[in-house]
Amino acid sequence: MKIKESAENYLEAILMLKSKNGNVRSIDIANYLNFTKPSVSVAMKSFREEGYITVDADGGILLTEKGLAIAEKMFERHQIIAKALMALGVDEETAYEDSCKIEHDISSLSFEKIKEHLTKHNIF
Incomplete structure (x- = not known):
């Protein structure tokens, strides 16, 4: 569900x-x-x-x-997506606002790939 x-x-x-x-x-x-x-x-x-x-x-x-x-999953997504956006040059406030929207709709596959990329490049 x-x-x-x-x-x-x-x-x-x-x-x-x-x-x-x-x-x-x-x-x-x-x-x-x-x-x-x-x-x-x-x-x-x-x-x-x-x-x-x-x-x-x-x-x-x-x-x-x-x-x-569920709460931990959303929190992790929120943090990691915000870090990815900031790594791309988005200011912190906008990155956290946008990550709040993205975290609910992004597929598990896309999220895991973003997380892998950030980990590989020591971004977080």
Whole structure:
């Protein structure tokens, strides 16, 4: 089953916020993604039902193994594609903005070839 781009963005945001803040709440996600709290609450309910997250007793959002796998995949794609664009001369801000769009649509084969090329040339 292919997960939607918006879900990938939510899961990646949870991973990034967890890494930065240690704890993630719905309001943190809403602020980070510039979404409304009700929109985030609806998404989190769906993610909980689909097994991508759990919520602890204090309301903290935790990625399950299934959710973490998707979040890490998106994060890796985001970072590597941005590095590739910067290696081509794109400024950092634009590279990260564009990589956020590309990461969802690029094939696994193309992504792996970009990653291999960057590794071979010690670009990251």
